[in-house]
Amino acid sequence: MNATQEQLKLQFKQALVAAFGADFAEVDPILVTASNPRFGDYQANVALSLSKKLGKQPRAIASAIVENLDVSEICELPSIAGPGFINLQLKTAYLEAHIKAIQADSSLGIPAAKMPKREIVDFSSPNIAKEMHVGHLRSTIIGDSIARILEFQGHDVLRLNHVGDWGTQFGMLIAYLREVYPEALTTANALDIGDLVTFYRKAKLRFDADEAFQETARQEVVRLQAGAEDTLHAWKLLCEQSRQEFQKIYDLLDVKVTERGESFYNPLLPTIVEDLEKTGLLVESQGAKCVFLEGFTNREGEPLPLIVQKSDGGYNYATTDLAALRYRIQQDEAKRIIYVTDAGQANHFAQFIQVARKAGWVPDDVELVHVPFGLVLGEDGKKFKTRSGDTVRLQDLLDEAIARARADLEVRLKEEERKETEEFIQHVAEVVGISAVKYADLSQNRTSNYIFSYDKMLDLKGNTAPYMLYAYARIQGISRKGGIDFEELGNNAKVLLEHETELGLAKCLLQLGEVISTVEQDLLPNRLCDYLFQLSQKFNVFYDRNQGVPVLSAEEPLRTSRLVLCDLTARTLKLGLSLLGIQVLERM
Ligand code: ARG
Secondary structure (H helix, E strand, O other), X not given: OOHHHXXXXXXXXXXXXXXXXXXXXXXXXXXXXXXXXXXXXXXEOHHHHHHHHHOOOHHHHHHHHHXXXXXXXXXXXXXXXXXXXXXXXXXXXXXXXXXXXXXXXXXOOOOOOOXXXXXXXXXXXXXXXXXXXXXXXXXXXXXXXXXXXXXXXXXXXXXXXOOEOOOHHHHHHHHHHHHHOHHHHOOOOOOOHHHHHXXXXXXXXXXXXXXXXXXXXXXXXXXXXXXXXXXXXXXXXXXXXXXXXXXXXXXXXXXXXXXXXXXXXXXXXXXXXXXXXXXXXXXXXXXXXXXXXXOOEOOOOOEOOEEEEOOOOOEOHHHHHXXXXXXXXXOOOOOEEEEEEEHHHHHHHHHXXXXXXXXXXXXXXXXXXXXXXXXXXXXXXXXXXXXXXXXOOHXXXXXXXXXXXXXXXXXXXXXXXXXOOHHHHHHHHHHHHXXXXXXXXXXXXXXXXXXXXXHHHOOOOOOOHHHXXXXXXXXXXXXXXXXXXXXXXXXXXXXXXXXXXXHHHHHHHOOHHHHHXXXXXXXXXXXXXXXXXXXXXXXXXXXXXXXXXXXXXOOOOHHXXXXXXXXXXXXXXXXHHHHXXXXXOOOO
16 A cells, blocks of 8 residues: 555545544545546545445445545545545645655655564475476566565565475485495585486386385485485485575576575474374374365365375475474464465465464464466467477576577667677676566466467567566666766756646556555565556656657756656666566666
8 A cells, every 4th residue: 555545544534434433433445546547546435335334325425425535635526426436536736746755765655564574485495306497487586576575565584495305205316326326425516417307317217116226215215314424415415416506596586595495394293293193183094194174185086185194104295394384483483474386286285284273383363375376388388398398497498588688689789780898788688588587477467377488578568577677778868868867856856747648657656555565465476567567658658758748858847857757767667676586777
């Protein structure tokens, strides 16, 4: 919510009390952005919602509210429309004052969270010895953006990388490497991740086919769990190897995340089982310790238990998640835990979260949210693959985006007969390429699948990163061309919103706070993308109306006023993009 909405809400509260009595003080005025700008800027739907309670026609209720409503500082005279909507149109003088106020504010008038709290974002979370795939890329990009937004609002955010660094796969891998490539278990960096992944695949094949090998692998797991020195050392080396590979991707993406892998919770697993036993939720089924919940069945309709301890004594992915959950609540004191994974894991989250609730481990003031996302598809609409049908390596994917951004740039430089340094070209290509990948992902409603297309994401027109970056660079170009230092525009700059395009742009500039707080709640970064896209479009309309609204050639005080709008647009874009993990370019 932004300051304007808050003020309006306050006025509605008073009007409701004046019209219907003190009982109505807490009634939500249902104030929303008007669906159609022709009807004004905001619309209050409260009259309709009170009709039943008051036993009156909504229009009569709306009139009673309007009679008692004092919004004359902010809005033109409110009007009642349709069945009883109250329409509000912001006054130009009010908008002018507001624009001036946020111009002087480094956080653009966006208030910090009223109640900052500890929030955990569990994201990225690839698996050791396996390749990081596009699913992890989505988790990394979306999780990072969510974390940035919460951090910006002043929450105390713990970014956790719940890497898969424990489990039976290590037994298999270590047993296999002991046979075929023992140096890998004693020498650092003896393998690169590609080899590691290949060895992992071969180990798995061997495991599935060879019973004696299965036994050896199990022995290794036992040794690992018992902390046998050589096995533990080998495990650490393998983890380190993967970690270095993952870090390359995080560096490219400029993402910070703290590793706290599954192994961290290992010592806590036996207690989880014991404590569940005490709650009476645990049932033994075919030697395994399980919790049965209503509503979880397999395709045949048979109950699908959550297995917390297998018949061989081993623990599961879910057991670790239960332990992590308790640790995060008790030790980290998290008030909201956000898990960013593919939608395919929705059941897993629903299930262990329900078990934790049943066990009484989730206090009322703790919120647990699974943030699911869809698949990345190739341009053929099928699973994203390379031409030869292999899974795409993230490093290759990002390199390709950068290479294509570079090729596009080189064509543009030729056309414009510009000469730039190699350093400039490479920097622009990297920023554009990486931003394009991030933005393409974030601008989709994350719950749907999306089609990965380099051509689309790098298009200079449309809802893409290059379009947004270009709008920003264009504004910086105005300042260069006019020899203007935006920071020097000063506090005594007069803001005059004369033209329709100026009003439209000003209103849009005042909405960022509202958008951010919506994303804080529903964790859908595409709302922020939509907003920034709209803003860039509004700016371009404002700026392109050259005859009506010239900027640099306008007379004072209009010139400065328009420059303030330019500067605010640039700062809003920069801030908004930074919350998506996207860096701006002064020139491109
Ligand atoms: N390692 C898992 C995977 O690759 C994701 C882990 C997500 N976080 C969690 N707490 N389960 O799918």
